[in-house]
Amino acid sequence: MSVAVIFLTLVAAVMVWWLAQQRLASRPWLEVGHAHDRRSGAPPPAAKIGLGVFLGVVGALFSLAISAYFMRMASSDWGALPLPALLWANTGILAVGSITLHRAKLEAERRNDEATRTALLAALAAGLAFLVGQLFAWRELTTAGYLLAGNPANSFFYLLTGMHGLHILGGLVALGRLSVRAWDGPFDRKMRLSVELCAIYWHFMLVVWLVLFALFSGWASDVVDFCRQLLT
Amino acid sequence: MVDVRSGIGEPLPPPEVEDVELYHPHSWWTRYVFSQDAKIIAIQYATTAIAIGMVALVLSWLMRLQLGFPGTFDFIDADAYYQFITMHGMIMVIYLLTALFLGGFGNYLIPLMVGARDMVFPYANMLSYWIYLLAVLVLVASFFAPGGPTGAGWTLYPPQAVLSGTPGGKDWGIILMLASLIIFIIGFTMGGLNYVVTVLQGRARGMTLMRLPLTVWGIFTATVMALLAFPALFVACVMMLFDRLLGTSFFMPAIVEMGEQLQHGGGSPILFQHLFWFFGHPEVYIVALPAFGIVSDLISTHARKNIFGYRMMVWAIVIIGGLSFIVWAHHMYVSGMNPYFGFFFATTTLIIAVPTAIKVYNWVLTLWRGNIHLTLPMLFALGFIVTFVNGGLTGLFLGNVVVDVPLSDTMFVVAHFHMVMGVAPIMVIFGAIYHWYPKITGRMLNEALGQIHFWVTFLGAYLIFFPMHYVGLVGVPRRYYELGEMAFVQESVHTLNAFISVMALIVGAAQIVFLFNLAWSLRHGREAGGNPWRATTLEWQTPETPPPHGNWGRELPVVYRWAYDYSVPGAAEDFIPQNQPTPGRMSHEAVS
Numbered sequence: 158m159s160v161a162v163i164f165l166t167l168v169a170a171v172m173v174w175w176l177a178q179q180r181l182a183s184r185p186w187l188e189v190g191h192a193h194d195r196r197s198g199a200p201p202p203a204a205k206i207g208l209g210v211f212l213g214v215v216g217a218l219f220s221l222a223i224s225a226y227f228m229r230m231a232s233s234d235w236g237a238l239p240l241p242a243l244l245w246a247n248t249g250i251l252a253v254g255s256i257t258l259h260r261a262k263l264e265a266e267r268r269n270d271e272a273t274r275t276a277l278l279a280a281l282a283a284g285l286a287f288l289v290g291q292l293f294a295w296r297e298l299t300t301a302g303y304l305l306a307g308n309p310a311n312s313f314f315y316l317l318t319g320m321h322g323l324h325i326l327g328g329l330v331a332l333g334r335l336s337v338r339a340w341d342g343p344f345d346r347k348m349r350l351s352v353e354l355c356a357i358y359w360h361f362m363l364v365v366w367l368v369l370f371a372l373f374s375g376w377a378s379d380v381v382d383f384c385r386q387l388l389t
Numbered sequence: 390m391v392d393v394r395s396g397i398g399e400p401l402p403p404p405e406v407e408d409v410e411l412y413h414p415h416s417w418w419t420r421y422v423f424s425q426d427a428k429i430i431a432i433q434y435a436t437t438a439i440a441i442g443m444v445a446l447v448l449s450w451l452m453r454l455q456l457g458f459p460g461t462f463d464f465i466d467a468d469a470y471y472q473f474i475t476m477h478g479m480i481m482v483i484y485l486l487t488a489l490f491l492g493g494f495g496n497y498l499i500p501l502m503v504g505a506r507d508m509v510f511p512y513a514n515m516l517s518y519w520i521y522l523l524a525v526l527v528l529v530a531s532f533f534a535p536g537g538p539t540g541a542g543w544t545l546y547p548p549q550a551v552l553s554g555t556p557g558g559k560d561w562g563i564i565l566m567l568a569s570l571i572i573f574i575i576g577f578t579m580g581g582l583n584y585v586v587t588v589l590q591g592r593a594r595g596m597t598l599m600r601l602p603l604t605v606w607g608i609f610t611a612t613v614m615a616l617l618a619f620p621a622l623f624v625a626c627v628m629m630l631f632d633r634l635l636g637t638s639f640f641m642p643a644i645v646e647m648g649e650q651l652q653h654g655g656g657s658p659i660l661f662q663h664l665f666w667f668f669g670h671p672e673v674y675i676v677a678l679p680a681f682g683i684v685s686d687l688i689s690t691h692a693r694k695n696i697f698g699y700r701m702m703v704w705a706i707v708i709i710g711g712l713s714f715i716v717w718a719h720h721m722y723v724s725g726m727n728p729y730f731g732f733f734f735a736t737t738t739l740i741i742a743v744p745t746a747i748k749v750y751n752w753v754l755t756l757w758r759g760n761i762h763l764t765l766p767m768l769f770a771l772g773f774i775v776t777f778v779n780g781g782l783t784g785l786f787l788g789n790v791v792v793d794v795p796l797s798d799t800m801f802v803v804a805h806f807h808m809v810m811g812v813a814p815i816m817v818i819f820g821a822i823y824h825w826y827p828k829i830t831g832r833m834l835n836e837a838l839g840q841i842h843f844w845v846t847f848l849g850a851y852l853i854f855f856p857m858h859y860v861g862l863v864g865v866p867r868r869y870y871e872l873g874e875m876a877f878v879q880e881s882v883h884t885l886n887a888f889i890s891v892m893a894l895i896v897g898a899a900q901i902v903f904l905f906n907l908a909w910s911l912r913h914g915r916e917a918g919g920n921p922w923r924a925t926t927l928e929w930q931t932p933e934t935p936p937p938h939g940n941w942g943r944e945l946p947v948v949y950r951w952a953y954d955y956s957v958p959g960a961a962e963d964f965i966p967q968n969q970p971t972p973g974r975m976s977h978e979a980v981s
Contacts, residue, residue, distance in 0.1 A: 158663055165617060165714055172613075181703065185599040185951035186695060190970075192597045192948075203509040203590040207582050210616065214578055218620035221667070225624060225660055229639065234655035306636040309655060316631065 160227060164220035168213055208354050212361050215324065219365050222320065223372060226313050230378065236308045240373055241297045247290040248370060251325075254283030255363045258356040265349045273344065273352065277336045280359070284329045291322050317369050321362070328358050411939050412511055423519075425511035426938050427496045430518045432829070434492035437518075438485050441525050443904075445480035446897050448473045457890025459871040467870040468556040471540030474868065476532075478543030479566070482672065483573060484525055486814055490679040491577070491615065492521060494821060495584045495608045497829065501928035502605050504593025504946045504968075506939045508583040517583070520576030527569040536560025542868060544669070547640040547661050551633040553647065563633060567626040574619045574626075584612040593927070595948035599703070600967070602926045602952040603696065606703055607682020610710045611675045618671035618714070625664035632656070659724055666717040673810050674713040678706055680817035681748055684770045686952070687820050688752055690924045691767035692759030693963050695953035698751040705744035712741045722790050723797045731790045738788040742781070749778060760956065760963075764922075765839040769820030772847045773813050780809025783858065798868070801861025804854045812850045819846070819903070826907075827921045831934050832914030838906040842899055849896035856885045923964050926952050930966050 229235070261276035295315070303311050335351045344352075371377040414420040424430060452473040455465045465473075496514070500507055508514045531538040540556030541549060541563060553559040557566070588601075588609045601609075628639040632653070640661045641653035689696040696702060718726065718734040752774055761767065783805040786792045796802060819842070826834050861867075864877050872878050920929040932942045946968040954965040960972040 158667060161621070161667065162715070168617065169711060176707070179598045181599065182700065183599050185597075185699060186953070189950045192595050192600070200590065203586050206589055207510060207586045210582055210585050211578075214582075214616050214620060217617045218623060221621050221624045221664065225628065225639070225664060228660050228663070229657060232655050232657060234638075305631075306638070306652070309638055312631065312637040312639060316628070320627075 158224045158228070161217070161220045161224040164216055168216070202350055204350060204354060205357075208357060212358070215361070215365070219317075219320070219368070222317060223368070226317070226372060227378075227381065229309050229313065232309070234308070235310055237310050237375060238298065238303045238308065238314060238373075239301075241294045243290060243294045243297065244370065244373075247287055247294065248366065250283050250287045250290060251363050251366055254280045254287065255356075255359045257283060258352075258359045262353050262356040265344060265352045268344070270339075270344050274336075274339050277332065277339055277352070280355075281329065281332055281336055284325060284332065284359075288322055288325060288329070291318060294318075314373060317372075321366055321369060324362055324365075328355065328362060331355060331358075411506055414938075423515060425507070425515045427500050427508045427511070427514060428829075428936065430514055431493050431496035433518050434496060434521065435489055435494075437522055437525055438489040438493060439904075441480055441529070442485035442489075443900075444529075445477045445485060446900060448477040448480075450894060450897055452477065453890040453893040455870065457887040468537070468540060470870045471542070471868075472538045472556050472562075475540050475542055475545075475566075476528075476538050480528070481811065482543065482676070483570070484528065486676045486810075486818075487577070487615070487672070488521060489818060490676060490814070491584065491608060491612055492518065492580055494604075494679060494683065494825075495612065496580070497825070498604055498928060499584055499587050499608060500591065501828075501931070501936065501940060502602050502926055503588060503591055504596055504927050504941070504948060505587055505591035506941060506945070509586045509591055510579075510583050513579045514583045517576050517580035520572060520579065524569045524573035524576060527565055527572060531557070531562050531565035531569075534561035534565060536562055539563040539566045541566075544662075544665060545629070546665075547629060547632065547656075547658050548642060548644055548653075551629065551641070552644070564630065567630045567633075570626045571623060571630075574623045577619060578616065581612045581616045584608065585616070593946050593948055596927075596967075599700070600948055600951045602682075603685040603699070603702055603706070604679070604682040604926075606706050607678045607680070607685075610706050611678040614671045614678070614710050614713065615675045618668045618675065620668075621664045622668040625661055625668070628664075629661065659721075659726075662721050662724060663717070666720045667714075669720060670717040671713045673806075674709055676810055676814050678710065680773065680814040681706060683821045684773050684817050685748075685752065685755075686926065687766045687770040687817075687824055688755050689953050689955060690824075690922050691764050691770070692756050692761045693955045694755055694759035695955055696751065697754040697757075698747070699951070699953065701747055702751055705747050708744045709741060712737060712744070716741065719788060719793075722793045728790075735788055735790050739785070742785065742788075745781060749774065749781075764823075765834070765836065765843060766820040766824035766922075768840075768843045768847075769816045769823065772843070773816040773820065776808055776816060776850070777813040780805060780807075780813055784809060796861065798866055799861040800857050800865050800867050803867045804857035804861055807857075808850075808854050812854065816847070819843075822907075824922065825928075826910070827917030827934075828928055828931075829935055830911055830914070831917055832910050833917045833921060834910045834914060835906050838902055838909075842903045842906065845899035845902075846896055849892050849899065852892045853889050853896065856889055860885055860889075923962070925954055925964050925966050927967055930968055 257276050257280040261273050261280060264272040264276055295318070298311075298314075303314075305312055305315050331351075332355050335348065335355060338348060368377070371380075412425045414424065414426075419425075421429060424433075451465060452470055454462055455470050455473075496508070499505075534557075536557050537560070538557055539545070539550065539562035541558065545563070545566065549555050549558070550563055551558050555563075557563050588605060592601075628637075631637040632639050632641050636652055638653045638656040640658055641651070641656040642658065643654040644651050685696050685702060716734055716738045718730055719738045722731055722734075783801070787796060787802065787805055823834055823839060826832075860882055863879060863882060865872065865882055872882070917934065919931065919934045922929070927946055927948070928936075930946065931940055948967050949970045950965060950967055952967055954960075954967075954972075956963045957965055957972060965972055
């Protein structure tokens with residue numbers, strides 16, 4: 158469970174950092190009158206904070222699944238499966254999607270509506286291509302005889318890639334709805350915010366995928382072994 | 390950073406968060422059924438939770454009938470008994486307590502107490518309820534599925550949960566149970582995002598974090614914990630569903646069933662226990678923290694005295710929330726883990742007693758020389774403190790590894806957790822309903838019926854669970870369908886079991902009085918007015934009672950003080966609402 162505990166420690170650090178700015182040591186019983194949060198700028202929009210909290214939940218979900226991966230890995234029946242080379246291409250496509258959305262965000266900030274629309278469409282295509290690529294990777298593995306129930310490594314591979322794929326699918330639904338709205342008319346403040354939120358979500362899912370990829374290829378366990386050696 | 394200026398005469402600072410644009414319903418359906426108003430959603434959540442809770446109550450009657458009078462009732466066989474205990478536990482912990490505290494009280498109180506018009510994402514909030522209802526329906530469906538509901542125990546430990554020896558293991562029972570939990574968690578996440586972001590972003594002008602009522606602090610912290618802990622249950626449920634349906638071996642070791650080697654192999658049941666309790670222990674505090682918060686407000690209001698040690702109370706809530714994530718393995722002392730782990734988890738478990746004890750001291754010190762009104766909410770709040778202390782003390786026994794090992798899986802454990810996370814939070818739920826019912830409906834609940842309800846429930850709960858500690862101490866194991874002829878089981882245990890069962894029937898029946906009161910007072914209760922308890926918090930200052938859609942009329946409230954200005958010396962009244970800038974006329978005269 159150390160991965161999950163480390164993740165939660167990071168979340169806790171963010172919370173402590175935030176709480177530290179809230180004057181928790183004040184004496185509210187003595188302070189009557191106007192009070193307001195003193196901030197450097199305008200408060201972030203609620204949707205952005207909502208997404209941040211949601212990503213915390215998704216992070217907890219994946220870190221717990223990864224914890225389970227490491228614990229299950231310790232038993233003797235574990236037999237790692239060969240990673241299809243296609244996964245490298247998929248990783249590239251997902252990264253392209255992430256970069257394109259970042260570009261869409263920048264173009265939206267510059268009020269460049271046409272370029273934003275193009276970038277959104279490109280990101281949508283990249284997301285779909287990633288999912289199709291993942292399905293092909295699954296097919297390659299199943300035809301090679303690496304079935305879901307064959308080995309715990311296979312089970313975890315399908316479970317984790319499936320969970321990640323479902324999150325990408327959810328992101329694609331949001332991105333698709335945004336693109337439809339983007340084609341209907343000019344961008345307003347709310348839509349520009351939506352573009353930014355999609356970009357954040359995509360970056361996060363890219364990071365999750367990179368961690369999972371490192372896990373499947375065995376680098377992650379090498380790193381863990383190295384850390385263990387350092388500690389002992 | 391927070392800036393406080395004491396000059397009342399100064400101009401009001403501009404609002405930081407804009408007033409929200411509300412969704413305006415156009416038909417009866419969108420107003421009362423598919424409503425996006427947090428208050429309606431709260432009532433929907435609470436009604437559903439109480440309804441399914443009544444099912445769990447009846448199940449507890451049935452299992453007590455078997456334990457008190459074994460062999461008397463033909464329709465309770467061993468399978469049915471295990472199904473009863475499983476569904477009773479799961480419904481009470483998740484579908485009643487979690488849903489009622491966070492979905493019910495969270496939805497009703499957060500927007501009103503922080504001075505918002507509604508939750509920040511009303512649509513997701515509405516979806517949250519309907520997904521919760523779907524989860525409940527899937528759960529109820531398992532009663533009618535072939536083979537009946539699962540009988541795996543509420544902890545659903547594999548491998549037994551998915552084997553044919555357990556009721557529902559090879560039928561629909563366990564599948565529907567896991568599916569229902571997965572659906573519940575998805576729905577809860579939608580609601581939970583709302584509760585957290587509303588507290589962060591929806592607060593009225595002047596409502597700094599340190600001016601929030603402790604109810605909001607409790608619900609807020611519990612929601613953050615739930616958002617981080619439920620994913621563990623989610624992962625565990627998905628993996629077990631894979632094991633059951635697709636033949637994987639996440640949790641399933643190599644096993645022979647009915648002389649037949651199953652295709653599973655190598656899986657780790659302990660892995661499930663880690664995931665389950667990584668959720669399961671925070672869950673105890675997900676239920677307890679809202680109760681802590683609400684009870685602080687009830688005590689302060691009905692003792693007409695400011696809460697003692699507000700800052701400490703806030704810190705304690707946050708610290709308990711954090712600590713509860715690193716104690717989970719104290720549920721696994723007998724799982725054969727490394728003794729050093731046991732030592733670590735025993736230490737963290739006992740450390741939690743410190744902030745918890747601070748809270749209990751502060752409640753008692755709030756009561757000290759207060760003007761205690763023995764109203765129904767106060768009676769239930771006092772009942773909570775006593776019960777919680779009792780349950781907490783037995784927790785000290787069980788938190789120690791050497792004491793836990795002989796007591797593990799005995800009725801002592803059952804008595805402990807029923808006191809501390811069954812009876813105690815339920816006491817707060819009752820107190821809170823008696824307290825806020827006038828705001829929700831505009832009418833008071835009947836006092837006489839409430840007195841009957843309180844005394845029967847409070848004394849009855851002790852008559853049930855005190856003897857149960859003794860039954861556990863002499864070694865009677867939990868989860869046994871019948872004791873039979875065991876040498877160590879004394880005659881007195883059987884007598885006590887019968888006594889406990891009779892008491893359980895009586896206490897259960899007392900809840901019918903409560904439900905009748907809820908229905909009867911809706912029409913015939915005394916008119917309450919806007920602020921019958923003369924309380925300071927914002928929800929009592931709404932222009933109309935019950936508050937309409939949008940809560941506040943045209944102007945959002947502005948907050949000038951903390952939530953506990955009771956019996957301020959020199960003030961005109963013994964309470965000063967949070968949105969009142971000056972203490973009142975009398976103090977002005979006193980100063981001049």
